[in-house]
Amino acid sequence: MSEKTTTSKTGFTAYIEVLGHYIEESLAKGEQLGLILVDLDNLRRVNTTMGYEAGRQMLVEAAQRLEKICRPRDRIIQYSDQGFALLLAGMHNEGHSELAANKIWRMFEEHVEIVGHRIVIEVSIGIALCPAHGKDASVLMQAAEAAQCVATATSQWCLYTPSVTAEATGLVGIEAELDTALAEGQLEMHYQPKLCLPDCKPNGVEALMRWFHPDRGPIRPDIFIGMAERIGKIEDLTWFALNTSLRQLREWPLKGNPFNVAINVTPQIVQKEEFSQLVSNALQVWDVEPAQLTIEVTETALMTKPEESFRTLNALRELGVRISIDDFGTGYSSLAYFKNIPATELKIDRSFVFKMLDNAGDRQIVQTVIDLAQGFGLKVVAEGIENSETEAALIAMGCDTAQGFYYSKPLSHHDICGWLAQRLSSCEAIAPA
Ligand code: C2E
Ligand code: MG
Ligand code: MG
Numbered sequence: 001m002s003e004k005t006t007t008s009k010t011g012f013t014a015y016i017e018v019l020g021h022y023i024e025e026s027l028a029k030g031e032q033l034g035l036i037l038v039d040l041d042n043l044r045r046v047n048t049t050m051g052y053e054a055g056r057q058m059l060v061e062a063a064q065r066l067e068k069i070c071r072p073r074d075r076i077i078q079y080s081d082q083g084f085a086l087l088l089a090g091m092h093n094e095g096h097s098e099l100a101a102n103k104i105w106r107m108f109e110e111h112v113e114i115v116g117h118r119i120v121i122e123v124s125i126g127i128a129l130c131p132a133h134g135k136d137a138s139v140l141m142q143a144a145e146a147a148q149c150v151a152t153a154t155s156q157w158c159l160y161t162p163s164v165t166a167e168a169t170g171l172v173g174i175e176a177e178l179d180t181a182l183a184e185g186q187l188e189m190h191y192q193p194k195l196c197l198p199d200c201k202p203n204g205v206e207a208l209m210r211w212f213h214p215d216r217g218p219i220r221p222d223i224f225i226g227m228a229e230r231i232g233k234i235e236d237l238t239w240f241a242l243n244t245s246l247r248q249l250r251e252w253p254l255k256g257n258p259f260n261v262a263i264n265v266t267p268q269i270v271q272k273e274e275f276s277q278l279v280s281n282a283l284q285v286w287d288v289e290p291a292q293l294t295i296e297v298t299e300t301a302l303m304t305k306p307e308e309s310f311r312t313l314n315a316l317r318e319l320g321v322r323i324s325i326d327d328f329g330t331g332y333s334s335l336a337y338f339k340n341i342p343a344t345e346l347k348i349d350r351s352f353v354f355k356m357l358d359n360a361g362d363r364q365i366v367q368t369v370i371d372l373a374q375g376f377g378l379k380v381v382a383e384g385i386e387n388s389e390t391e392a393a394l395i396a397m398g399c400d401t402a403q404g405f406y407y408s409k410p411l412s413h414h415d416i417c418g419w420l421a422q423r424l425s426s427c428e429a430i431a432p433a
Helices: 012-029 043-050 052-067 094-107 137-154 162-183 221-230 234-249 275-286 299-304 306-319 350-355 360-375 388-397 413-430
Strands: 032-040 075-078 083-091 112-114 117-119 123-130 157-159 187-196 201-213 217-219 260-264 293-298 322-328 345-348 379-383 401-403
Touching: 012 032, 012 075, 012 083, 012 123, 012 137, 032 052, 032 094, 032 137, 043 052, 043 299, 052 075, 052 083, 052 094, 052 112, 083 094, 094 123, 094 157, 123 137, 137 157, 162 201, 162 221, 162 234, 187 234, 187 260, 187 413, 201 221, 201 234, 201 401, 201 413, 221 234, 234 260, 234 275, 260 322, 275 293, 275 306, 293 299, 293 306, 299 306, 299 322, 306 322, 345 350, 345 360, 350 360, 350 379, 360 379, 360 388
Parallel strands: 123 157, 201 260, 260 293, 293 322, 322 345, 345 379, 379 401
Antiparallel strands: 032 083, 032 123, 075 083, 112 117, 187 201, 187 401, 201 217
16 A cells, blocks of 8 residues: 555544545636545455454555556545545546546456455445535535435446435335335235246246336336335345245146245345244245245355354254255355355356356356365255357356346346246256157
């Protein structure tokens, strides 16, 4: 780390002062100043699961990466526990700050080795420009923070525009509306097929929640699931997902084929002791075999409170419910933990599958997860398959199950009925006598 980065936490006031000087200078010279905020979204998770030394190393790595894009007059300041501000002096136009944001985004896609774990530093990036979006430090900061708020929700970098404030405000507003969404039938379960490889016969679906807001249109689950966790609504949403999926599963045209529905659960839910009993009750109410249900839990969720999570998952396994470790490869589980995970399936994160044809590192990770799964007698699912070349590569690598837009996007209950009827009949037609 060079003298360009103020590494110790300077305090917000000191930071605002420096920003103020940069603004004054650029206004005096008639130049544009770019303010880019970069927050490390998974820093707290890394501190909790891997320890503070790991968190410290992550901050150092982030600062070093950011320094790479800095020119002599630029400055990096760590303005909060998990946030860096880049002050980019003498920007020619908006496009330059967007180029810088893009560069940062790409740099943070690369994994880093921290205390023996390979992780991705997850960032959200908000950009604002002086004088266009503010001529004093607090206004400019507010604009960059509003952009960052939208960036966090959409998992992209975001340049401030006046509509960003409205969107950021809107995102705050919808938290309260989640309360009525369930009561007023705005939530639906959609289903994305999972297919057996190599014959591509459907053997299950993943249930994915959708919120159709009457004014705002569809809202993505990665926005509202996090909100539901924060405001204590995640249990209601999970019971809705579980009960709707089990009820609708019984209505699908399965023609006696073995079939499974997978629902996603968050760390808060999987840590609850009573969760396995509630699942057991729901299976009885809807008269569904335990083996027809999969609970998907992310690798990271398991590591938050491993003892409690493992206890619940073991109880579910005893019931006969299947357990899938979602987004596998992005978390921090060590092999020591892994050997005790009561899982039936590993789901390779789609970020590796997307790039596996072009990137030898990602291909190697996919192969390693497949080998690991096979070594432990687990099934392995690849999600995010978008073309036939990726499918062919995964078949050659020994992957069992496929999921992705190449086969189908998540479909409504009505549409999955049609899709399954058609797909299962065509599989029957080509099956050897
Ligand atoms: P996930 O569990 O990893 O779900 C897979 C996501 O990958 C889905 O996004 C799906 O639409 C997307 N996907 C699948 N195949 C492809 C592909 O080929 N290309 C691309 N670009 N994307 C693909 P979705 O539906 O937006 O869900 C995002 C996340 O939200 C899920 O990630 C899951 O973590 C969470 N989620 C969704 N529904 C629920 C729910 O009912 N409960 C909980 N707790 N979380 C949910
Ligand atoms: Mg999932
Ligand atoms: Mg996933």
